[in-house]
Amino acid sequence: MARIIILIVSLLFAGISNAQNTYQTTVLDKDSSQPIIGLSAFFSNLEIGGITDQNGNVTISNIPNGTYVLTLSYIGYEIKKLELTFPLDSLNNEDVVFLSIIQEEMSEVVITSTRSSRTIEDIPTRVEFIAGEELSEKGNMKPGDIRMLLNESTGIRTQQTSATSYNSSIRIQGLDGKYTQLLRDGLPLYGGYSGSLSLMQIAPLDLKQVEVIKGATSTLYGEGAISGLVNLVSKTPNDKPELSFMINSTSASGLDLSGFYSEKFNKVGFTLFTSYNKGKAFDPAEIGLTAIPEFDRLTINPRVFFYIDANTSIDLDASYISEERLGGNIDFINGNNVQDPYFEKNTTDRFSTQLNFSHRFYNDIKLRVKNSISSFDRLIEIPDYEFAGKQLSTFSEVNLMSNTDRSEWISGINLWTDRFEQRNIRNLSDLSFSNITFGLFSQNTSTLNEKWTSELGMRVDYHSNYGFFLLPRVSLLFEPSDMLTFRFGGGIGYKTPTVFSEDSEKLQFQNILPIDPSELEAEESIGVNLDINYRLPISDKLSLSLNSLLFYTKIDQPLVLNPVGVASFNQNTFKFSQPTGYVDTKGIEMNMKWSYDDFKLFVGYTYADVNEHYNNKVTEFPLVAKHRFNNVLMYEKHENFWIGLEAYYFSPQSLNDGSIGQNYWITGLMTEKSFGEKLSVFLNFENFLDTRQSSFDSIYLGDISNPQFRDIYAPVDGFVVNGGIKLKF
Numbered sequence: 001m002a003r004i005i006i007l008i009v010s011l012l013f014a015g016i017s018n019a020q021n022t023y024q025t026t027v028l029d030k031d032s033s034q035p036i037i038g039l040s041a042f043f044s045n046l047e048i049g050g051i052t053d054q055n056g057n058v059t060i061s062n063i064p065n066g067t068y069v070l071t072l073s074y075i076g077y078e079i080k081k082l083e084l085t086f087p088l089d090s091l092n093n094e095d096v097v098f099l100s101i102i103q104e105e106m107s108e109v110v111i112t113s114t115r116s117s118r119t120i121e122d123i124p125t126r127v128e129f130i131a132g133e134e135l136s137e138k139g140n141m142k143p144g145d146i147r148m149l150l151n152e153s154t155g156i157r158t159q160q161t162s163a164t165s166y167n168s169s170i171r172i173q174g175l176d177g178k179y180t181q182l183l184r185d186g187l188p189l190y191g192g193y194s195g196s197l198s199l200m201q202i203a204p205l206d207l208k209q210v211e212v213i214k215g216a217t218s219t220l221y222g223e224g225a226i227s228g229l230v231n232l233v234s235k236t237p238n239d240k241p242e243l244s245f246m247i248n249s250t251s252a253s254g255l256d257l258s259g260f261y262s263e264k265f266n267k268v269g270f271t272l273f274t275s276y277n278k279g280k281a282f283d284p285a286e287i288g289l290t291a292i293p294e295f296d297r298l299t300i301n302p303r304v305f306f307y308i309d310a311n312t313s314i315d316l317d318a319s320y321i322s323e324e325r326l327g328g329n330i331d332f333i334n335g336n337n338v339q340d341p342y343f344e345k346n347t348t349d350r351f352s353t354q355l356n357f358s359h360r361f362y363n364d365i366k367l368r369v370k371n372s373i374s375s376f377d378r379l380i381e382i383p384d385y386e387f388a389g390k391q392l393s394t395f396s397e398v399n400l401m402s403n404t405d406r407s408e409w410i411s412g413i414n415l416w417t418d419r420f421e422q423r424n425i426r427n428l429s430d431l432s433f434s435n436i437t438f439g440l441f442s443q444n445t446s447t448l449n450e451k452w453t454s455e456l457g458m459r460v461d462y463h464s465n466y467g468f469f470l471l472p473r474v475s476l477l478f479e480p481s482d483m484l485t486f487r488f489g490g491g492i493g494y495k496t497p498t499v500f501s502e503d504s505e506k507l508q509f510q511n512i513l514p515i516d517p518s519e520l521e522a523e524e525s526i527g528v529n530l531d532i533n534y535r536l537p538i539s540d541k542l543s544l545s546l547n548s549l550l551f552y553t554k555i556d557q558p559l560v561l562n563p564v565g566v567a568s569f570n571q572n573t574f575k576f577s578q579p580t581g582y583v584d585t586k587g588i589e590m591n592m593k594w595s596y597d598d599f600k601l602f603v604g605y606t607y608a609d610v611n612e613h614y615n616n617k618v619t620e621f622p623l624v625a626k627h628r629f630n631n632v633l634m635y636e637k638h639e640n641f642w643i644g645l646e647a648y649y650f651s652p653q654s655l656n657d658g659s660i661g662q663n664y665w666i667t668g669l670m671t672e673k674s675f676g677e678k679l680s681v682f683l684n685f686e687n688f689l690d691t692r693q694s695s696f697d698s699i700y701l702g703d704i705s706n707p708q709f710r711d712i713y714a715p716v717d718g719f720v721v722n723g724g725i726k727l728k729f
Contacts (some may be wrong), residue, residue, distance in 0.1 A: 164327030219457030293327030
């Protein structure tokens with residue numbers, strides 16, 4: 001009897017074994033016959049599959065007898081479904097499967113910050129960009145400025161520099177905002193005296209994309225790009241005219257009205273962007289001071305394009321921004337009679353122009369001429385004190401670019417001029433200055449072989465006050481497979497001493513001694529980073545992409561503002577100096593993106609260890625969250641409806657007064673619904689847990705009529721709802 005049972009069990013297992021099949025095939029590109037590496041082959045009803053190797057081969061085992069559908073999918077290729085019946089016969093099997101690249105028209109994203117004609121996948125320099133629907137979604141949350149576009153990215157934070165006026169700067173990898181260059185279409189229009197207000201005065205409706213390069217980028221952009229740069233790329237005319245409007249209002253009594261028009265005629269194109277932004281004083285903590293100031297801003301930006309022939313084009317741009325911003329004692333701002341009120345008023349006028357000329361001599365040689373002029377006039381007023389001045393900056397560049405199949409060169413010369421004239425000096429020190437910088441640069445990008453690409457650059461700058469600077473830079477791209485890429489980069493940067501910094505802004509430039517070039521040196525930096533990208537299409541609906549960036553930057557001769565004595569009314573006098581030592585930042589940024597059908601999950605983590613090494617003593621750099629998490633879950637029906645939930649964590653931060661701030665979370669809910677191509681409505685619940693520094697820590701010390709403000713390291717405006725409509729014709 002036992003022998004019979006053993007025989008039956010053996011026959012049963014033999015039958016099961018015979019019912020398991022193995023499928024093998026090779027997937028190739030239809031046009032080139034090259035293997036497609038990393039393609040997903042998946043039997044959805046069996047929940048088994050595999051990934052093609054470097055030869056395009058895939059093997060799937062343990063397939064039971066029956067008829068099943070195999071889905072072959074890879075980003076950029078058509079999705080192919082094969083109906084297979086197992087066991088296979090010669091008529092029911094394809095040893096080689098060919099896939100075609102998707103031919104549907106796709107909007108091309110050209111990265112301009114690297115000045116290369118290559119695609120973003122083939123550039124050795126690591127570039128992050130925000131464009132398309134992602135740009136639109138983030139623009140909904142803060143239609144009046146670009147803080148939200150940047151603050152939600154790993155490694156980037158917008159640091160508030162005024163408790164009552166909302167002024168903010170950009171910090172990349174924990175470094176001071178003065179080390180980040182903010183560009184418009186590759187031209188320096190911001191920074192300096194306007195630095196802390198620039199983020200607050202740029203509305204995003206006319207932006208095509210935002211590009212971010214982290215680490216030293218001085219080869220192409222010269223002084224100041226030590227921690228990185230942010231390039232705001234404007235929309236240009238298309239063959240199809242565009243007329244769009246955005247209306248937004250907030251629970252904090254804010255109003256944003258924006259309009260954009262573009263049209264391309266035969267040889268002329270035109271764009272016009274206008275924006276009006278208004279806000280009332282807002283004090284959610286009811287402490288008597290504004291978290292959001294009263295402000296009134298108007299922006300007008302026309303741009304004309306001339307397409308002279310197939311090889312020559314010119315575009316001219318003019319922009320005007322005027323704003324009044326008043327923060328401080330909210331009763332005083334609302335018109336009530338207040339004795340000895342504290343207030344901070346900023347009155348600004350910005351006028352700028354841009355010129356871009358492009359001419360192609362031959363198929364592989366292109367000449368470009370660029371110029372920008374920026375005039376920024378600002379008056380700062382607080383009780384019993386005012387600071388006023390006008391900064392005029394110009395930038396001019398001529399460059400030549402040549403392309404071959406394997407190599408690309410760009411070389412050029414440029415000239416900066418910068419002049420600041422202080423008004424109403426009275427008995428204060430005069431902070432006026434003037435300087436000129438002349439630069440020569442050259443950069444080469446070469447394809448070394450199928451897996452390696454290099455980018456080598458060199459710049460020589462001469463500054464009228466601080467002499468010569470030699471700025472080399474190198475980047476390497478290694479692509480062992482279509483799924484995995486490595487980027488390594490490093491370079492040297494510099495920043496000449498300037499009175500325009502986050503510390504000066506906090507003091508409204510009061511009692512600050514002027515900078516003497518004979519006493520100080522330029523800040524010089526060296527930085528390196530390693531970027532690792534991995535993407536995995538798991539099935540026809542599920543995919544995963546991972547990115548890690550390891551970074552290190554060291555800044556020698558850092559400029560520090562310290563009190564040196566007592567001025568009038570028991571107020572300190574401040575002077576810039578350079579202690580013995582350096583500042584460095586090191587850490588890692590990690591990003592993970594899961595995509596499943598209409599759902600997307602973004603998880604980001606930033607570790608930034610930023611320290612001051614002064615006089616053989618190491619201290620943490622203030623206002624840096626060493627640990628930060630970014631989490632966003634999105635559900636999106638393309639051009640129909642989307643909803644997103646976000647949560648951001650900030651670890652405790654060291655403050656300038658020696659104390660430690662508290663950790664906190666910020667959460668938000670975003671929605672938008674489209675009704676056809678012309679109308680969409682949006683509604684956002686920003687910071688719905690009402691996280692505010694005033695709820696767990698103090699904003700100021702002393703009396704409200706003469707507050708001594710502490711560092712702002714957490715939100716002060718709390719829970720704000722905003723919503724509106726977008727029209728497009």
